[in-house]
Amino acid sequence: MLPIELYEGLESAWCPGCGNFALLKAFKQALGELEIRPQDLLVVSGIGQSSKFPHYLKCHTFNGIHGRTLPVGTGVRLANPELKVVCVAGDGDCYGEGGNHLLAALRRNVDLTLVVHNNQIYALTKGQASPTTDQGQKTTLQPQGVPYPPLAALALAVSQNCSWVGRGSATDPGHLQDLYKQAITHRGFALLEVLQPCVSFNRVNTYQWYRERAYRVEESPGYDPENELWAYQKAKEWGESIPIGVIYRHPRPILEEAHPALAAGPLVRQQPKRDLNQLLADFF
Amino acid sequence: MPVDLNLLIGGAAGQGVHAITLPLAKALMRQGYWVLGVQDYQSRIRGGHLFNKVRLADRRLFSSREGVDLLIALNQETVTLHQQELSPQGLIIYDAAEVKELPGDVPSLALSPKNLLPGAAEKAEIAVNARACGAVLGLLRVPLAPMLALLQETFGGKGAEVVEWNVQAATKGYEQAGALAGRFSMEQITPPPEPRLLINGHEAMALGALAGGLQFICGYPMTPWTSLLNAIALRAERYNVVVEQAEDEIAAINMAIGASYAGARALTGTSGGGFCLMTEALGLAAVTETPLVIVVSMRPGPSTGLPTRTEQGDLSFVLYASQGDSPRAVLAPGTPAQGFALTAKALNWADRYQLPVIILTDQYFGDTQFTHTPGEFPEVQVDRALTTGPSSGTYERYAYSADGVSPRRVPGFGPDLVVADSDEHTPDGHLTEDLAVRVKMHDKRLRKLKGLVQEMGGITTAGDPDAALTLICWGSSLGPVQEAVARLEGEKTPARMVHLSELWPFPAGPVAAALKGSKKLVMIEMNASGQLNHLLRQETGIKVDHLVLKYDGAPFTPEYILRGLSGMV
Numbered sequence A: 001m002l003p004i005e006l007y008e009g010l011e012s013a014w015c016p017g018c019g020n021f022a023l024l025k026a027f028k029q030a031l032g033e034l035e036i037r038p039q040d041l042l043v044v045s046g047i048g049q050s051s052k053f054p055h056y057l058k059c060h061t062f063n064g065i066h067g068r069t070l071p072v073g074t075g076v077r078l079a080n081p082e083l084k085v086v087c088v089a090g091d092g093d094c095y096g097e098g099g100n101h102l103l104a105a106l107r108r109n110v111d112l113t114l115v116v117h118n119n120q121i122y123a124l125t126k127g128q129a130s131p132t133t134d135q136g137q138k139t140t141l142q143p144q145g146v147p148y149p150p151l152a153a154l155a156l157a158v159s160q161n162c163s164w165v166g167r168g169s170a171t172d173p174g175h176l177q178d179l180y181k182q183a184i185t186h187r188g189f190a191l192l193e194v195l196q197p198c199v200s201f202n203r204v205n206t207y208q209w210y211r212e213r214a215y216r217v218e219e220s221p222g223y224d225p226e227n228e229l230w231a232y233q234k235a236k237e238w239g240e241s242i243p244i245g246v247i248y249r250h251p252r253p254i255l256e257e258a259h260p261a262l263a264a265g266p267l268v269r270q271q272p273k274r275d276l277n278q279l280l281a282d283f284f
Numbered sequence B: 001m002p003v004d005l006n007l008l009i010g011g012a013a014g015q016g017v018h019a020i021t022l023p024l025a026k027a028l029m030r031q032g033y034w035v036l037g038v039q040d041y042q043s044r045i046r047g048g049h050l051f052n053k054v055r056l057a058d059r060r061l062f063s064s065r066e067g068v069d070l071l072i073a074l075n076q077e078t079v080t081l082h083q084q085e086l087s088p089q090g091l092i093i094y095d096a097a098e099v100k101e102l103p104g105d106v107p108s109l110a111l112s113p114k115n116l117l118p119g120a121a122e123k124a125e126i127a128v129n130a131r132a133c134g135a136v137l138g139l140l141r142v143p144l145a146p147m148l149a150l151l152q153e154t155f156g157g158k159g160a161e162v163v164e165w166n167v168q169a170a171t172k173g174y175e176q177a178g179a180l181a182g183r184f185s186m187e188q189i190t191p192p193p194e195p196r197l198l199i200n201g202h203e204a205m206a207l208g209a210l211a212g213g214l215q216f217i218c219g220y221p222m223t224p225w226t227s228l229l230n231a232i233a234l235r236a237e238r239y240n241v242v243v244e245q246a247e248d249e250i251a252a253i254n255m256a257i258g259a260s261y262a263g264a265r266a267l268t269g270t271s272g273g274g275f276c277l278m279t280e281a282l283g284l285a286a287v288t289e290t291p292l293v294i295v296v297s298m299r300p301g302p303s304t305g306l307p308t309r310t311e312q313g314d315l316s317f318v319l320y321a322s323q324g325d326s327p328r329a330v331l332a333p334g335t336p337a338q339g340f341a342l343t344a345k346a347l348n349w350a351d352r353y354q355l356p357v358i359i360l361t362d363q364y365f366g367d368t369q370f371t372h373t374p375g376e377f378p379e380v381q382v383d384r385a386l387t388t389g390p391s392s393g394t395y396e397r398y399a400y401s402a403d404g405v406s407p408r409r410v411p412g413f414g415p416d417l418v419v420a421d422s423d424e425h426t427p428d429g430h431l432t433e434d435l436a437v438r439v440k441m442h443d444k445r446l447r448k449l450k451g452l453v454q455e456m457g458g459i460t461t462a463g464d465p466d467a468a469l470t471l472i473c474w475g476s477s478l479g480p481v482q483e484a485v486a487r488l489e490g491e492k493t494p495a496r497m498v499h500l501s502e503l504w505p506f507p508a509g510p511v512a513a514a515l516k517g518s519k520k521l522v523m524i525e526m527n528a529s530g531q532l533n534h535l536l537r538q539e540t541g542i543k544v545d546h547l548v549l550k551y552d553g554a555p556f557t558p559e560y561i562l563r564g565l566s567g568m569v
Helices: A020-034 A049-056 A069-077 A091-097 A099-108 A153-159 A173-185 A207-213 A228-236 A260-264 A276-281 B017-031 B076-085 B121-140 B145-158 B160-180 B201-211 B226-233 B249-261 B272-287 B315-320 B336-353 B363-367 B435-455 B475-490 B508-515 B531-540 B558-565
Strands: A041-045 A060-063 A084-090 A113-118 A164-169 A190-195 A214-216 A242-249 B004-013 B034-040 B047-057 B068-073 B086-095 B108-111 B197-200 B216-219 B242-245 B266-270 B292-298 B329-331 B356-362 B369-372 B419-421 B459-463 B469-474 B495-500 B502-504 B520-525 B546-549
Touching: A020 A049, A020 A113, A020 A173, A041 A049, A041 A069, A049 A060, A049 A084, A049 A113, A069 A084, A069 A091, A069 A099, A069 A113, A069 B249, A084 A091, A091 A099, A091 A113, A099 A153, A099 B249, A113 A173, A153 A164, A153 A190, A153 A228, A153 A242, A164 A173, A173 A190, A173 A242, A207 A214, A228 A242, A276 B201, B004 B017, B004 B076, B004 B121, B017 B034, B017 B047, B017 B121, B017 B145, B017 B197, B017 B369, B034 B363, B047 B076, B068 B076, B068 B121, B076 B086, B086 B121, B108 B121, B108 B160, B121 B145, B121 B160, B145 B160, B197 B201, B197 B363, B201 B226, B201 B292, B201 B336, B201 B356, B201 B363, B216 B226, B216 B249, B226 B242, B226 B266, B226 B363, B249 B266, B249 B272, B249 B292, B266 B272, B272 B292, B272 B315, B272 B356, B292 B336, B292 B363, B315 B329, B315 B356, B315 B502, B315 B531, B329 B336, B336 B356, B336 B369, B336 B435, B356 B363, B356 B475, B363 B475, B459 B475, B459 B508, B469 B475, B469 B531, B475 B495, B475 B520, B475 B558, B495 B508, B508 B531, B520 B531, B520 B558, B546 B558
Parallel strands: A041 A060, A041 A084, A060 B419, A084 A113, A113 A190, A164 A190, A214 A242, B004 B068, B068 B086, B086 B108, B216 B242, B216 B266, B266 B292, B292 B356, B329 B356, B469 B495, B469 B520, B520 B546
Antiparallel strands: A164 A242, B004 B047, B034 B047, B034 B369, B197 B369, B329 B502, B459 B495
16 A cells, blocks of 8 residues: 555646545545556546646656557557556547547557546636537537437447446545446456536536436346446436446456567567667578 | 560559559569669559559669550550650550550550450450460560569469469460560570569668567558558568557557567558658657657648659658657668668667667669669667666666667566656656756756767768769668769760758758769759758758759659759759
């Protein structure tokens, strides 16, 4: 157990009451319990309120551009498979701007954790619909209501045999902390979506809204996260009740194992073979 | 009598035009010719018309040229489209099963696969190609044995039977050409004491990257860049390189940035449209000061343009791509040997100055086979410029420094944390809105170019140093311009070439010095607007007298350049 003060970063610029505070605290506690030192962890983020997350932590940090957390994190893992990598993105960042990278990540199964802070709104740009905003919800850009249904990202992940799929909620921080620990220690690509109330720009999906709906799925009868069909049904469940917990587990080989060059550890510690005569011989 | 022959091998895509060109060119190179091979193809898998040109000479070649001495036609279209290019000594070798109409006044040699290898169509197709190769060698009175060895190398993987068909066919063609032999006798050319290389620009860059310690490459396929990605992938296992195919170009560059942040020597690349997608992350590499080499292999635009043709139309684009004043370096090799050296140098500069280095190539450069000597590929140095020593306890990734270069650490070497941010940031890497810090940090990043420009040069000259006429060019135009200069000198018109391969930060001093004393400056570029011309004017104030431009998608020839100069010389 490491003290959470070890992970203390900059003072936050999130709005008072922001759901992100609960996520940050639970994440630090999970790191402490897992005894992951700041120097052993890289947090990659993109653009959005969620992407300030690593600045409020203490660890290796790569805060890149909108939607591109997964390619950066993948590149890091394919260069240094000893580094623990957590990608933090928002619903707009990951499901919108970077959607193609999510599809590729589900197939690749790189050993990293993707945490999607899902507040169902674009907060940084002040209140437009995100890919997860509910159908019919009125926003600054959709005053008549969002005309189409939200993306069922977890169902998509299950359908592609994502090796670990879970959902947490800012309204249940103890439970969330445990999910962080499971996702981070899972070998393979782990998608953890976290319900995160936005107190400034989403007046529909409030703390109370989530509290009334989110239930711990592992406590319900028939819990069976190794079962693809069960998992798919749970991943599609959204509305009056929203399951939180581990929804799907499907261990499979990780991408790092497919690259023989990584067998000898981080590339930066390897001495490249640079035999010029052998290189030229192909062309004589 | 100097030897200088142009062979054109044409057919439909799928007929094996490329498959026979390489063994033929290689056999000729091994025999002692200086060989230069150019590919021309359409953006399709089968059908259409494609051709390769192989020029061979008894002296060093820098460029292809116009005219055809030996037309090898695997289909009728090749004869129809190229017969008017035949020189007075020209000759046609053709597949009798495909070609029915020939010009009456040109000597020709029919190859009939049916008589040779009855049976499967596949056999006949293989046979006609190998037979054409044999016939060419017979015509030139070049020994057949090296070709037979190459057929073994090329087709050995397909089994003894396939090798045997090819050997039979080549031998038959060789004998058949006997009747015409002597027309282009080259008996006096003997194999060189030291083996030479037949290598194209992208292969040479792959070698430069691997010799330069490349560890990670990713990319999305796009013509003409793909051939470089393939050349490295082919050798990845032997050289311990991680190769990952990205889901798109945006992923490719971000993935390469991630790998480089983690300490791997990384390269990505693309062509025009793909680079449009990469430009946001080009700025990310600049602001996070992440070393990265990006190859941009040009083809004619705008948009999809002519996907399989060549142009030098993306110089202005790569110079200014991405928002803000975003530091980068831009290089453009002119020969495979330059491509080899510049790729290794680009990896070092990227690491030393912690910025993206773009290497501009094009379809002509990437696909054209040049003959080189091994001595033109010297050992390269690797300079990682990484800080890996004991932790200072107060490490700042973006510490201010006199030359703008901050000590670079990567994760995995102790407790120093590496914090990188696309936002404007403080020296410790965290985002800031302090406007004074913004100015100081921006100045620090841009200051790196002042050091880098001191290292820039890359000027290649040829011809008469005192000539009044100077032809300026960059990138892949080197060869055609160099030959144009040699031909002018042959016609008693002194001329000089000044070729630039290191374009940004622009080495204004050395370039101005190289151009000093010339009375007439001509800029020669494969684009419609004269993009280096703009850059030269902007950076030095020098105004050229004349522009020779080409943007039809086909490469420069010395003849085209000389026609463009007519009236001036």
